[in-house]
Amino acid sequence: MTELKVRAVSADYGLDAVLKSVDLTVAEGTTMAVLGGSGSGKTTLLRIIAGFLPSSGGEVSVGGRVVAGPGVWVPPEQRGIGYVRQEGGLFPHLSVAGNIAFGLPWPRRRHRDRVLELLDLVGLPSAMADRQPDRLSGGQQQRVALARALAPRPGLILLDEPFSALDSGLRAATREATARALRAAGATAVLVTHDQGEALSFADEIAILDSGRFRQVGPPAEVYRQPVDAEVARFLGEAVLLDGTAFAGAVSCLLGTLPVQEGTPDGKVQVMVRPEQITLTPVGSGHVEATVRAVSYFGHDAVVELHDIGGASSQAVIARVLGQNAPPVNQRVGLRVIGPVRAFPRARLRDLSLLRRAAESEVHAP
Numbered sequence: 001m002t003e004l005k006v007r008a009v010s011a012d013y014g015l016d017a018v019l020k021s022v023d024l025t026v027a028e029g030t031t032m033a034v035l036g037g038s039g040s041g042k043t044t045l046l047r048i049i050a051g052f053l054p055s056s057g058g059e060v061s062v063g064g065r066v067v068a069g070p071g072v073w074v075p076p077e078q079r080g081i082g083y084v085r086q087e088g089g090l091f092p093h094l095s096v097a098g099n100i101a102f103g104l105p106w107p108r109r110r111h112r113d114r115v116l117e118l119l120d121l122v123g124l125p126s127a128m129a130d131r132q133p134d135r136l137s138g139g140q141q142q143r144v145a146l147a148r149a150l151a152p153r154p155g156l157i158l159l160d161e162p163f164s165a166l167d168s169g170l171r172a173a174t175r176e177a178t179a180r181a182l183r184a185a186g187a188t189a190v191l192v193t194h195d196q197g198e199a200l201s202f203a204d205e206i207a208i209l210d211s212g213r214f215r216q217v218g219p220p221a222e223v224y225r226q227p228v229d230a231e232v233a234r235f236l237g238e239a240v241l242l243d244g245t246a247f248a249g250a251v252s253c254l255l256g257t258l259p260v261q262e263g264t265p266d267g268k269v270q271v272m273v274r275p276e277q278i279t280l281t282p283v284g285s286g287h288v289e290a291t292v293r294a295v296s297y298f299g300h301d302a303v304v305e306l307h308d309i310g311g312a313s314s315q316a317v318i319a320r321v322l323g324q325n326a327p328p329v330n331q332r333v334g335l336r337v338i339g340p341v342r343a344f345p346r347a348r349l350r351d352l353s354l355l356r357r358a359a360e361s362e363v364h365a366p
């Protein structure tokens with residue numbers, strides 16, 4: 001098993017910097033999802049780790065061994081790294097077994113038992129061993145590509161958007177099978193993806209890459225609930241952002257006076273509420289009230305757009321509720337916010353009396 005360390009790695013393609021001195025540590029036997037928009041540098045990072053591309057600075061070590069750095073260059077095939085790319089890249093002229101065996105060291109290529117073991121590891125039946133790749137679904141091809149990458153028992157597996165060409169049902173099943181296989185193999189893995197849901201559901205930790213820098217690294221629940229700023233919050237999912245004032249562990253904003261996450265300094269803030277934190281209550285139940293402007297129904301849940309909030313604002317917010325609880329358009333409802341909310345400090349007000357007055361002037365829930 002293998003820890004990955006990336007230290008102060010930079011990259012460019014001769015023009016602008018693509019990676020700007022990035023650091024990343026992936027503990028052995030864990031999975032890291034690198035999440036970023038198109039062109040943020042995700043594939044460049046993977047290619048540097050794999051040894052397909054030189055960095056313009058910094059150091060990469062795998063299992064405590066420096067594989068790239070000042071004066072050090074270990075060729076890709078000697079790094080002990082498996083690589084699974086977007087399109088799988090199976091050899092069309094080889095059977096499934098032939099493809100998987102290709103990943104085994106020479107003396108073991110005829111070991112059918114290991115091939116069957118790997119098929120089982122990625123959740124495919126042994127009867128598939130003799131099929132040609134063109135007789136497999138996209139998801140099955142990706143699983144065979146993973147089995148081939150796992151065959152030489154690499155300490156580290158790099159996955160470059162391996163599910164992005166699959167349709168949504170197959171995508172989820174292939175993702176789950178991949179996560180299971182990686183856990184069973186005890187491999188350390190880095191997945192790059194631009195899909196938020198994929199990153200949040202797949203990995204032990206996620207790292208948000210933006211314009212060649214990591215904005216935040218941490219466990220999925222932490223990054224989702226405690227994003228470092230509004231941009232990261234929005235990047236990871238829907239976020240309602242409101243002006244507010246924090247004081248003594250609470251924040252006053254359009255949705256009332258709400259408990260705020262620990263560590264929020266007093267002062268002017270931007271409040272972040274996830275839509276699923278807003279529940280709808282009957283009018284008159286003591287919460288800020290609003291009118292339903294539109295409902296997008298998805299079956300399991302529904303997104304409800306609300307306006308005329310507290311009768312005092314032109315701002316609209318969205319709530320995500322169970323599909324069966326979706327209200328009709330134009331209905332008046334109460335809005336209850338569950339759990340402490342996140343708030344990002346704006347300019348600080350030093351004078352506490354000013355602060356108190358500012359808090360009092362915000363809209364309050366009864």
Ligand SMILES: Nc1ncnc2c1ncn2[C@@H]1O[C@H](COP(=O)(O)OP(=O)(O)OP(=O)(O)O)[C@@H](O)[C@H]1O
Pocket residue numbers: 013018036037038039040041042043044045194
């Ligand atoms: N071979 C290359 N030559 C020149 N520029 C390149 C090359 N490969 C990538 N780039 C540029 O480097 C930047 C980062 O590319 P990279 O492929 O790492 O991004 P990415 O986050 O993986 O994007 P995507 O999700 O679209 O694949 C982009 O601006 C891209 O245009």
